């Protein structure tokens with residue numbers, strides 16, 4: 001361990017300034033902080049709370065119902081990343097639909113899905129397009145390539161979200177955000193500066209143990225100065241302008257829309273959907289999916305976990321009725337979910 005890392009750890013261990021709540025917005029940060037044992041060394045004056053930055057966790061129940069409808073009623077082949085298969089819908093998950101004979105395939109990228117569509121022209125192939133600014137460009141690229149290659153049996157079911165709306169919705173739940181570095185590699189730093197001007201602080205963080213320790217120490221140090229702040233603590237990847245090329249690609253094919261966040265509700269203009277001219281590639285419009293007004297009636301408290309109002313251990317189902325083998329809510333299914341992190345790495349450790 002380097003001398004700098006030792007000094008940073010010591011600072012975080014011995015911190016005795018004003019109490020601070022830091023929201024690690026991103027599920028990857030939550031898991032990495034646990035995995036590196038960072039929670040264990042923090043002063044009692046520093047609390048970490050988990051936020052809404054796990055794409056699977058914030059995917060609403062009605063989206064799963066739409067995917068199940070496409071698989072069972074429309075006879076489509078639904079292709080998706082593995083985590084989504086086990087997320088409960090209002091009546092069943094995609095795994096349940098598969099058990100009833102639906103075609104549900106796990107793929108590793110939207111490009112795999114588009115390739116599958118080109119190789120199976122007799123099937124209508126849907127890709128579940130779920131994610132944040134980091135993955136949306138890749139989803140759009142698959143649509144672009146399908147148009148270029150004349151593949152008409154491929155479409156995407158969008159539930160793509162954008163982070164600035166979530167920051168706005170969550171800003172009163174925390175003293176400072178630990179901003180996800182990979183998102184800001186795309187969107188740049190403008191939003192951090194705007195939020196700081198409006199009184200909300202945050203630090204852009206990378207993903208290694210040293211980067212996380214250093215971002216946390218910077219957060220605590222700046223917070224004790226008593227003024228709103230923002231800092232880019234991941235400059236080797238994040239620039240002020242982000243990636244204009246990735247944003248231009250998304251803007252060409254998608255437009256902003258209101259988005260429903262599981263357990264949180266609709267946040268205005270916090271999502272993107274395909275523009276009207278690409279409606280043939282939009283599964284929702286292509287297959288006239290009916291409006292699902294579903295409520296998920298369980299004791300699952302994912303919504304409060306995702307807003308940092310409770311920790312997973314405050315949920316009465318945690319580790320009992322709900323565990324990774326038998327997840328009740330999305331936060332326990334996803335590899336980036338806060339509940340699965342607390343379960344895997346031992347709660348408040």
Ligand code: SF4
Nearest residue numbers: 301302315322329339
């Ligand atoms: S422990 Fe399970 S039931 Fe409770 S909030 Fe987390 S995912 Fe939902």
